[in-house]
């Protein structure tokens with residue numbers, strides 16, 4: 443075994459680093475495993491901001507934030523988790539600020555807060571439109587300050603279960619090659635999302651759902667897998683995100699007739715309706731022939747050059763670089779793209795999973811704060827608040843339990859399996875199957891892709907050092923299994939709720955039959971579905987209005 447630690451955190455995005463810092467401060471010996479250098483984690487791409495009811499720009503409270511989140515979730519969020527989240531968010535923001543996060547400010551010196559979709563008050567704290575970049579740098583500084591061990595460019599492949607609890611992680615050392623086993627009294631999965639399953643996505647190449655797939659193979663339940671959020675403003679044709687902050691600052695959405703079409707779909711909230719509503723409205727316009735090249739236009743011209751340069755410099759740069767258009771002078775073509783996965787590894791409010799010693803936080807987890815639809819700005823906040831909570835809980839458990847026992851056979855089995863992957867000489871190259879995965883819609887197609895994968899994928903690179911070919915083959919296997927879970931749960935949910943839209947066969951919400959979480963487990967050689975009640979506190983589903 444390479445080493446042992448009290449708490450092992452797999453993932454070095456906002457959730458992983460916040461968890462590691464908290465576990466360290468609770469007295470644990472902590473290490474972080476990441477397939478990327480921490481500051482290259484996808485959290486760094488987050489743009490628009492992070493939600494907490496500070497009440498700086500208008501009246502606000504954790505209760506209003508909770509109500510907005512419950513309503514935005516289309517009543518599928520667990521309300522006890524949401525209440526914890528909105529109550530603890532403000533002090534988490536001040537903690538980040540004290541660590542050096544330079545958030546944008548108002549003239550009176552207070553932290554500025556911008557309006558975001560479906561928020562009852564302007565509550566999104568931001569650092570221009572590079573909020574994720576700022577957070578990831580600040581958290582990394584805190585990691586370095588504490589001298590927390592980082593197993594950088596280690597690809598986590600399997601969890602080790604022994605004696606009924608998680609006791610470590612089996613990794614492939616990307617830089618030097620070879621299997622490395624790291625033991626942990628507790629392990630926190632913070633491996634982020636799985637947007638790369640889709641062809642058009644805002645997610646980076648690393649977002650391949652590895653943590654969720656590892657948990658799935660341990661027999662753990664994944665929750666609400668059918669809910670993938672499509673962001674309404676991804677740049678045509680690349681799918682790069684233009685933040686909701688553009689609309690928060692006042693940008694319009696217009697169709698080919700120059701009309702602000704959101705007045706038909708959400709006359710009050712207009713462009714700041716929740717993401718599911720705006721994305722569906724865009725597709726309706728495009729399908730009705732009022733799009734331009736399969737897009738609608740995001741118009742910021744009326745905001746003026748100064749506001750665009752000051753508040754949205756990143757969005758301007760992205761538009762100029764990737765669409766050749768300057769938003770000061772031109773409307774920008776946008777369309778919905780796969781963005782955020784609401785589902786994930788089921789956890790309690792402290793990040794604990796069903797397996798003793800294993801926790802999860804951030805986009806890989808499903809607490810569930812977001813239910814059927816996440817509000818913009820709530821995800822970064824979730825990574826921080828539930829990253830902190832899981833770090834504390836994992837450290838406390840680890841410090842009261844002392845042994846780590848990873849059987850030698852676990853390493854030997856992994857070694858054999860890996861050599862088997864490298865030895866495949868007949869079959870297909872992984873990218874061929876990956877391409878088909880990005881465009882498939884049907885469960886039969888996924889089953890066929892799984893068969894093709896299992897028949898053999900050829901890893902051309904047989905080398906030990908930085909074998910990205912091997913890593914991509916493993917990631918593809920993860921994405922195929924997760925897709926099967928997503929499709930099965932999606933087909934079974936015969937209603938439209940939040941991000942899950944079935945406009946042609948089940949266009950309305952069906953509370954009687956589907957006001958419940960889906961739970962997916964891997965049984966035998968496929969996913970098996972069951973359901974679980976949503977936890978309510980005081981927000982009544984019958985009050986749903988937009």
Ligand SMILES: Cc1cc2nc3c(=O)[nH]c(=O)nc-3n(C[C@H](O)[C@H](O)[C@H](O)COP(=O)(O)OP(=O)(O)OC[C@H]3O[C@@H](n4cnc5c(N)ncnc54)[C@H](O)[C@@H]3O)c2cc1C
Nearest residue numbers: 453454455457477485488490491598634804805819821822
């Ligand atoms: C373009 C974009 C903009 C966004 N903007 C906002 C915003 O303004 N506000 C907001 O609230 N939300 C936003 N989101 C969503 C939010 O940024 C993400 O949900 C959140 O940052 C995810 O953080 P995370 O820590 O869970 O995962 P990530 O930041 O994705 O980190 C995952 C970590 O896990 C590691 N990892 C993964 N697999 C393995 C493996 N097999 N072995 C080892 N390590 C592994 C990676 O190296 C990485 O360190 C945005 C998302 C995108 C895509």
